[in-house]
Amino acid sequence: MTSGQPLPQDREPSWTIAQVAERTGLSHDTLRYYEKAGLIERVGRTTGNQRRYEAADLLWLEFLLRLRETGMSISDMQHYARLRAEGDATVADRLAMLREHRAELADRMRALRRNASALDDKIEHYERLLDERRPGTDELT
Amino acid sequence: MTSGQPLPQDREPSWTIAQVAERTGLSHDTLRYYEKAGLIERVGRTTGNQRRYEAADLLWLEFLLRLRETGMSISDMQHYARLRAEGDATVADRLAMLREHRAELADRMRALRRNASALDDKIEHYERLLDERRPGTDELT
DNA sequence: GCTTGACCTGGAGCGCGCTCCAGGTTCTAC
DNA sequence: GTAGAACCTGGAGCGCGCTCCAGGTCAAGC
Incomplete structure (x- = not known):
């Protein structure tokens, strides 16, 4: 019975906020701001409350950046994100x-x-x- | 001796701020702001201190708008305008x-x-x- | 165990490009 | 001459998209 639940080493890979900042070119503050603004759904945390971004978060972020780079406003992206959250x-x-x-x-x-x-x-x-x-x-x- | 100097009716055409706003799509406030910011050289005035834009002002404004629409910042446009003023x-x-x-x-x-x-x-x-x-x-x- | 750097939160602050306001003057039409 | 619209100035205010700060907690290496 030691392998029914995913063990720590079975977990999918995740990234710290610093790694995501490096990778996307966004600042830590901007990443936290996007989450606070509801552009990103609440990112998973460690037991110590530190963010751990997963692959799906990165894909979504890349899409958001595409919207931003093509001139979509934050409030329109919020609208889009709300729709997405509804399924x-x-x-x-x-x-x-x-x-x-x-x-x-x-x-x-x-x-x-x-x-x-x-x-x-x-x-x-x-x-x-x-x-x-x-x-x-x-x-x- | 009545025709040596240009008479009022010989003057080149000019436009009020409202006409220029209409034509360029800029607001009155933005036109005044651009002048205050040094993007436009001081526009000619009536004796009562009201602006009268001339053809050259409009051409320059159109050029500025092209710079703006292609993403140039106000401070870069100020720089450009300063150079232009130097001749x-x-x-x-x-x-x-x-x-x-x-x-x-x-x-x-x-x-x-x-x-x-x-x-x-x-x-x-x-x-x-x-x-x-x-x-x-x-x-x- | 301790140090040091990374991370957390809520909220204030900022630069940009206007936009608005108050209080006054000028122009135009009658 | 007068009413009403258009215009003037200096300066305050605003929405956007972050960015910074204070005062803390957490994680990793020694």
């Missing part, structure tokens, strides 16, 4: 959120491309302007 | 700033594309998941 019944709602976010992202990317090419024009303009001002450089070589 | 001698510096900004923009756009396609995968995954859960819908029609 499979909210899959359609989450899909709708992702589709809307994706569409906004497409808009922003279009705008960025437009602005980027306007910047390119300006840069080219400055380059020509500088070339014209130092015409001797070439003639002397 | 042609700073063209090379401004070009360097624009090139760096453009490179950062390219990086961010690459990251956005990566994240966008990861989002697309997730969206597809949810779509399949929903389809599988309601297999009857098709069979009955």
Whole structure:
């Protein structure tokens, strides 16, 4: 009867907050803040109340970071996280959120491309302007 | 001797702050804030001290908005505006700033594309998941 | 057992980019 | 000339997304 329950060494691997911070690029404070804000469900603890992140926590964090990097606000991520916590019944709602976010992202990317090419024009303009001002450089070589 | 100096009706067109706000999508407060912050050189005034924006002001504002929309911070825009105010001698510096900004923009756009396609995968995954859960819908029609 | 560094909590503070406010002046239309 | 809308200034306030702090507890190596 020593092997019915998972023994300590059978447990899935877990990471300290410092390791997760290192890996995600988030600070300790930000990780704790995300948990306090409800973006992450309460992370498992040691008997001494220290966080131990598991693989699933890391996957979720990576997804959150993708949302953040594509410009989703904390409050929208909170909304998404709440839906997720409610389980499979909210899959359609989450899909709708992702589709809307994706569409906004497409808009922003279009705008960025437009602005980027306007910047390119300006840069080219400055380059020509500088070339014209130092015409001797070439003639002397 | 009545036509040597530009008469009032010869003046170039100008716009009130409300018209510029309407046109740029910025609020009155933001326009005043940008001027106070040194992003815009002091705009011309009526004798009664009310702002009258001219064509050159609008062009510069549009350029600033392009920098802002591509993620440049106010303090970097202040730096750029200071260089511009110093005149042609700073063209090379401004070009360097624009090139760096453009490179950062390219990086961010690459990251956005990566994240966008990861989002697309997730969206597809949810779509399949929903389809599988309601297999009857098709069979009955 | 002790030391030292990592970790905990609740709550205050901060930098950014505006936004709002009070109290006053100017412009426009009648 | 007057009413009402638009504008002015300096400065306070705000929402966001963290970041820092104080005052403690816990864990790992010696």
